[in-house]
Amino acid sequence: MNQWFPFLDWMKKYDLKEDFKGDMIAGLIVAIMLIPQGMAYAMLAGLPPVMGLYASTVPLILYALFGTSRQLSVGPVAMVSLLIFTGVSGLAEPGSDQYISLVFLLAFMVGVIQLLMGIFKLGAISKFISHAVISGFTSAAAIIIGMSQLKHLIGVEIEASNNVFLIIAEVFTRLNEIHLPTLLIGLGSIFILVLFKKKIKKIPGALVVVVTMIAIVGFLQLNEIGVGIVGNVPDGLPSLSIPSLNIPAINTLLPIAFTIVIIGFVESYAMAKVIATKERYTIHANKELNGLGIANIGTSFFSGFPVTGGFSRSAVNYDAGARTGLASIITGAIILLTLLFFTSWFYYLPQAVLAAIIIVAVYGLIDVKEVFHLWNIKRIDAISLLVTFSATLVIGIEAGIATGVVFSILNFVYRSSKPHMAELGYIEENQTYRNVNRYPMAKTKDDVLIVRIDAAIYFANISYIEERLSDFINNKQDLKAIILDFSGVNDMDAVAIDDLGKWIDQIREENVKISLAQVKGPVRDLLKKAGWTKKYGDVIQHPTIETALLKLGK
Template sequence: MKQPAFLEWLFHYKKENLKGDITAGIIVAIMLVPQGMAYAMLAGMPPVNGLYAATIPILLYALLGTSRQLAVGPVAVVSLLVYAGISPLAEPGSDEYITLAVVLMLMVGVIQLLMGALKLGFIVKFFSHAVISAFTSAAAIIIAFSQLKHVLGIPLESEHTLMMIGEAAGKLGEVNSWALLIALGSITLMLIVKRFIPALPGPLAAVLFGIALVYLFQLEGQGVSIIGEVPGGLPSFALPVISVDVLLTLLPTALTITFIGFMESFAMAKVIAVKEDYRLSADRELSGLGLANAGGAFFGGFPVTGGFSRSAVNYDSGAKTPLASIITAVLIMMTLIFFTGAFYYLPNAVLAAIIILAVYKLIDVKEAKSLFKLRPIDGFIWVVTFASTLIIGVEQGIIIGIVFSLLVFIWQSAYPHTAELGYLEDHNIYRNVKRFPEAVTKEGVFVLRIDAPLYFANAGFTEDRLDQAHYEKPKLTHIVLDFSGVNSIDAVALHEVEKWKHDFDTRGIAITIVEMKGPVRDIFRKAGWKEEDLHRTIQDVDPLRA
């Protein structure tokens, strides 16, 4: 049995890693305080809950997680999913809403723990990269426009992005110029800091800028929305109130967050692990994130995962072990105890600016272009997922994308690639006649290579291909099936092959199978085929050689 992850790094800790871990822990904490509050606002939670979600979960992940640099906490896409799943059920920010968010966090944690225990980390490999790229791109746009009311300083009732834009256009005369100035100024300031003073966290600079502006000019009296009183002190332990009805209602959202959150987290963790040359365990990562969410639910948080930007900052700042994340959590706890009063004058426009700048890089149009160039069907999957998420909804969009990608996969597997082979005398090999027109064929012989596993859904297509060859070659006397590309065959397809052989025999056409792979031969052997029919190579038959 493997020992807990924290024992693996704690008992072998190297003193030379301490400086980098401390530096990274401090920098990420400075970055996470404003981000945590901003993402809490995005999730429909009070800002302080973003700080709660950035403490206990980080400490718990360090116990089981296998990534040494992953920065766990609130992230934009998951926060949006929280809002999308709970806002139809309760008023954002209300006690009922917070309770539902806590229950949702617990559900996500339990599901991830179960998946880790059952070693189901492989499931995420069934999610198409095109679907994830399109979903995050559309979600980034939705997130950015969801902050429009804070940027413009006007109330917007519409939830749908397109309707929200239309409503905002009709209220341009009501825009609070101070709120707009603060938002644009914050974005500009963060870009300048990133360009010229990269050592200084841009969000912190924006927070100080916004607080100073509101305080000096008393802008809260001029319609600028501010955070106000932020409760101080550490989060208290509380048991979530759970009912079966709530669990069933939140289950689709919990499953969506589980998969999306894990994929975002594992993808980033894997990138860093490759650079640092250590191995990750998908199942143990699930367990680590599951413990972080399940445990965090007892301290007023909302669902968390590993974030792209913070993990990158953590790694670039010198983090070598999870001690960096523990230092981050301790510093945020100190903020909760001593410094929450400093955020009283923080304008919501600054938090909106932080969110917008954090998510714009998630819009991956370059990936869409690349997919269309390499494989148009993947590009089409991207477009369908993107449009569905943007127009229909966040949860519906990811489901539509996944279902559509699976349908495409099924369709493609039902129509596998096949190639008629011809003989190249100069090289003494058989090749696809469409790619090598000079390859020689014979009128009475048809050589077909099947480049896919044979199973019940695609055997019919292969039979149609043979019937077509019989129609096109009226003098056909010999069919050679090249199974070099057939890695497996099910019982139904095997019966179909036997049926082809019998049917073509009655027409006076012989069928020979060559280049069988071991697993395929085993199945044919169990079906009673003769050994001499199972080991033939195309050179043994040489159907097209003069």
């Protein structure tokens, strides 16, 4: 039962005295934060604002029951909202019935993919996307998100949608059209949000901004002079929605669905793991996929859109005292009550306020420090980040992350094709063998070459390894014996074994003895299967370099 219902684990140990107070307070605070955020992210996704509230009810409750994190706050997030808009806006007019229907289908697809990945234990796939790629993509997407909200912030309908450079160019050509009251509301909202975020952290800045600006716009009737407002927000519970399984639409949406699955899961799992480590309980990647998958399937049937765990909300949820998934259930229940009784309160909510909430939320995702950090440690990782960042800004969201992933894979293949190799010498002081380039005092013999290989050996790097060995050999005048230190070799493939065997045969024909030392068990098993024990005798059996030297008479 715990496999599919992780909530049973925390429910058995639930302490009404100790846990309920924290869950209640956290649930209330996150609901206050999520109501304006949800509406803002729905607007970012090209959907009616009320759908942000729908996506903040059923998915939260489902994740609390099926997810393994006790503090992760699942719901609409900026990154996924942008991906929804990017993937669906090319197929239908944002906000139209067809557009909304495709979003339901997309949510269902995301949920099914996540659930299948969880069932087939494919959670480790996300680890193949490097942190540098995610960081570069996130920073670029944050800029795109911020720029996409300029039209609501300045009160001018901008035709350019996702291309940052076109948006900036169009804004500059239409500066004279800026609607001053809208701009003042937007900038004022940003100022208040930043102020509360930095100076008055205990009070949700979004709530203050929403209440203040609704009151100002409603009292002064600023909507009559052109300030864009949310208008009528339908009340009542989310209606039942059945995703239309249209095969051509599924094929078209598949790339963006996989992008949302990977980006959403990486963001969610990273935050869940951080909190779980602090609280000393275990997070299971595959169970997390199950929980997110069920939450997204649920949102597709209750008029929502794709969701995942959010960084900022989860941090707030945790800091506010959430002890278990009940906090998220309370958040969902409060938003359901809002849908039933309080949607009319949002009539005068300015769209510029929602834009300000999005801009402030994504500003923290732009990570300039990470570029310098990676550059100082390993420049190729910083280059991966910059390639992904640039590609995302210039050629678009999907192509950008695909470029980053391909670049990082090619970089990995390139690095693994040129593994580190070192000639070893003996240090009498501590009786060890060390790299002669790092330890000039290490003693070598003119007639013996000892080389350590620090990587798995496979078809892509065996030629390079043979070339480097030839270089080492050419530096020895009276070479009589070679010892290959395999302590750093964790694996070999069949092609590498065959090629290395041919190289050994050539060396032996030149009357040079050769031995392998410190070969690990799994590699030794492979060599035995390849017939090396019969062909070369005990050449692969030496547990240390010293025993190999003794056997060679050196």
